[in-house]
Structures are given as C-alpha cells and as structure tokens.
Amino acid sequence: MAYVQRLGYLGSRVSIQAACHSQSRLTAPVILHRTRPLPSLRPSGLSRNARSYWWSSSPKAPQEPVVAEETLPEQPATPEEPLLDTAAPAEGTSTAGDALQVSTGIPWLWTIVSATLITRVILFPFTVRSMRSTAALAPHAEEINKLRLKMQLAQETKDMLLLQQVVLKQRSIYEKAGVSMGSMALLPVVQLPITLGLFFGVKGLCDFPLEQLKYTGLSYLPDLTVADPTGTLPIAATVLINLQLTLGAREMMSSPQTAHLVNLFRVLSLVSVPLCWHLPSGTMVYIITSIIGLMAQSLVLRSTAIRRLLGIPIVQQQHQTKPATMMESVDFLKHWWQDKKKEQEAIIRARNHRR
Template structure:
C-alpha cells in the first residue's frame, strides 16, 4: 500500500489513522502500518521555516495564517466594557420606563436630551441637568424675594394677625378667624402682593426639585448601564455608593454655608427663620450616613444643587443685582444669632402650647 506523503494529502475516504474507512467486500481490513510523515516538496525550500512538531504548535492547515490566537491580542477590561455599552439614544429611557410626564420622568427626559445631543459624559450630564433645572426655578425665586421684600415693612402686623388667628382657632371663634383672614388679605393688598401666588410659590418649585432627585435616583438604582462609566477618573461608576462619604460630607458643609447666606438674605421674620435654619443644620449632619448609602450619581446631583443654590443666593445679595430685579437692597442689621439652645427651648414651648390647646379641646368635647 502506498503511504501518504503528509497529513494534508490524505484522501477524503481515509481516516486520520492512515487507512481506509470502508472495508473491501470479502477481504479483512489490513493491519495499520507504521510510517513517518515525510515533508511535502513545497515545504523543503530554503525560504520556508523548518518543520515544527504538531504537538508544539498548530499547523497552517488547522489555524489559517489570517486568524490570530486570542491569547496574543492586547486585553483591557475598561476598553472591552466601553465598546460593549452602546451610547444612549433618544427614546431609550422611555422604553425603560424612566421617562414620561411625571416630574421624575421629565427629569429623565431632560438628562437624556442633554446626554444625546451634546455627547457629554454622564458625570457632566448630571451637573448640566441640575444647573438647567435651577435656572428654570430662578424666576420663581426672584419673584418670591420681591414679594418678601414688599411684605417686610408689614411683618409686625402680619405676626400680630397670625397670633390672633391661632387664638381664634384655639377658642373655636369662627367669626374672629374670618375677621383676621380679611385683615391679612388687606395687608397683602397694601403691599402690592397677591396672596394666592405668594403662598403657592414654594409648591411650584417643589416638583422640579423632587423630580430631579427621584429621576437621578431611578437612573442610578436601575442601574442604567451607561452610568457605569461616568467619564471622569476619580469617580468612574455613578451607580455605586461612595465608601469614603466624601460627597455627603462636602454636601453637608455646603448646606451649612448656604443656610448662613440665606439667614442674612431673608427679609421675613428673622427669629423664626433662624430657628428653622438651626433645625436644617442638624438635619444636614444627621443625613450624612443616609446619603452615604445612596449611589454616587445621586450624591453628585445633591451637591451640585446645593452649590447652585449657594451661587444664586450669593449673587442675589449683591446690591446692583437686587436693583436690577427690583428687589430692595438689604438693610444692615445687628440681629443676634439664635443659638441651638434657644431653638430647642422654642421647640419645647411650641409643643407645650399645642398640648394645652389639645387638652382644652378635649375638655370642651366632654362638656
């Protein structure tokens, strides 16, 4: 039997062992013969590399020259992951249920529009969306400050009417309540302020602020795959919590600075405002562990929002800016700061008065 020259020249009817896969009729199968494969004529030229044993490397017949083994390619986890995450497109968040006509849905649509239209990384997308939302609320903030400035000369009268209303409610004197309400409306008319828009102004800003908060929270907790790559090296993944509480601590510090600036810019009842600011200072410190459990993207929104409010408040303290928007310039006051002990005493007094009112009402019902 003629021996084959090499493995590549084996006929199709033969197996890899070198003998026929079909037996001739009436003849036993021949015993396999041992042989050593001889090199083909075309591989014996001087330009060809020497033969390498099959066990050492794959022959060109098994792995063509155009295929490079994967182990020889450069490998990078970051690059491989980035190439597998497609950029966000218009309508992707709506398909995921993260965009719609609710306040969080509108916030998601805003962030999607910024990210897709500008190509900004998500770190800067959240910052840009937060600043844009604060700019939308700027006219309402200016209007609220204008109304507060107009009511500032009438604050003693408004405080007296407020106490009169509380006494009327305590005694259930409906006529006194209506009389005090009419007098309060007259004060607003004298100041040139519409009472209903003045009271509704905070509720207009609330949906935008909470909508952005819960919108960013939903994107971070889903999590949206694109948020795994923020675009900055010091904060690569916006879907994980900050293990060092850096952003929550900075947010608490910025919040206290913002509260200090707001205390001096307010033209309303400064004592009541000071008690509220002290309460917010305590809340800002207590909330550090809570905010530390949130994703980094949400903490980035909170910090950006606080810094934007701080910049806005500081700008509206400038006399030239206040005159431009028709806001009276802040008078110089020497009001003594309210301590935390005074705020605690004020809170205890409030609860004690409310308890006495409740007891009086309970006694009236018995009789």
C-alpha cells in the first residue's frame, strides 16, 4: 500500500513538471514578443499599447467608416454673358494714341488727329535743322551737282583716286557752308520710323478692330474700322499730297533731278488712289491729318520773320528749285534710260574684251 502511494506521488510530480515545462514553452514566445516588439508586425491602425497575438489568424485591417456624401443643392445655371470686343488690342498694334485716349478720354477719332499733330510738333526741331542745312547749301548747289556727276563717273570707271578727290572737295564745301553730312540725313532717319509706326499702329487698331472705333459720333464717319464707301477720303488725300508737293518743293535741295522727282511723286499719288480705296477710314484720317500738318508747317516756315527767328537762311530765287512740266519729266526719263542702257552695253563690251 505504501508502495502504491509512493508511485502515485512520483507520477503526479512528473505530470506537474511536464505540465509546467509545456506551459513554459507556450508562454515563451509571448514573453519574447512583449520584451522585443516588432513594429513591422504591428497591424496598421492599432495603437502602440495594443496586444498582438501573432500566432492567431491575422486581424483584418479596420475599415474606414463610410461617410455618406452630402448632396449639394442644385444651383441655377447662370446665363453666359456676351463677349464684348473691348479687350486690349493685339500685340504689336498699340500706339502712343492709347495712352492719350486713356488719359484724356476723348473719342478715338480726335485721338488719332491729336496724336498725329503731336508727332508733327515733336519732329519740328528736326525739320528746322534740315531746312537750315538745305538753305545753307543752296548757294553751292551748282558746284555740288558737278561733283555728283564726277562721283558717278568715278564709280563707273572704278577710279578710286578721282573718287577720293571728289569726296574731299565735297567735304570742304560742307565745312565752308557750316553743314555736317550727318545733319542732312538726320530728319529721314528720325521721321521715317515714327511715321511708319503711327501708320501701322492706327491700321492695326482698325483691323483688330477696336470696338470704340466703330462709334465716332459723326454722321459722315460713323465707323473708322471700315473703308469710306464714297471714296472721298482717298481722293482728298491725293489732292492734299499734290498741294504739299507744290508748297514744299522750294525747300528741297536744288538739283537737276528734283523737279522731276516732284512730278514722279504726283504720278504715284494718283496711282495710290485705288490702293487707299480699301484702307480703313481711321487710317485715312491719319494720312489726311499728317498731310495737313505738313502743309501748315510749310506755310508757317515761308514767313521771312519766322525763318529769321529760327535761324533758317533765306534762299534766293535763283537757287530755288524750278518746277518742270510732265513732258519735260518724260523726256528726262527717256534720256536717263538711254544713258543707263549705254553704260550697261559698255560694261558688257569691256567684259567681253577682257576674255
């Protein structure tokens, strides 16, 4: 009996130890997990202090609560506003008249007129300087014309020595008259960019078109963006150009070709009528205003008192440009063409002779 009890005691002790040993094996990973947590095994969405039983099935990621979309009340559709053509002009069409019109608020018709006359005032000092040089060289016009013929001959024969002598002689005449060669070319260099810039600027505004140019307030010119249907503006511009040529011819440098150039410009003014017929009325207003400004300038500078006040020498009658008839200009053109033809034939014969 005592032997049986001793075997039962030993058996229970062995079972208790085995149970403890198996329990320690089961709890070992838990203790290791608690002492060294692995952040990479922590499911997303769990807090740092939450327990993770990694031996069990992986927990599902918590689903975000579904929020019902709020239904916005339908807003009534706003009607589209009509687009107005009051935007700024396209690039390259802006002119000095824009600033003038914005600052003064005057209608665009009178803005074009005012800007044109203001440019004539700005160019007036350069015009006076050019007229001083032309009037100072008027007594030496005959000598200068002879030098020009010699220069043409030297260029044709390629005589560099003669060409150098002509240039030195011409320079001495300019120095004696108190005129620099640069002052003679100053007016065209300054005037041409301003004149062309205003022309293309006004034409660009009309072609854009600028909406305000369509409402001038005048019954005769209600819309400056279209051509004059009656053709009055192109014809008026041609008449004014011929009047200006008559007034300004006496201020040109006297030479054998000057009078014929004036007649050439008269013919070109007649030829330009069909070309100007389709130009916008705003562009024709600029051209007519510019010609009127030149005519007023020529009339003012004809006064002897004003010329003396501005320091412009008085040109004697014998040194002024004498007008030429159309038939004389035609004969001059024929002789010029024959001379040029003979020069080309002489050049061709010289080349053939060298071969």
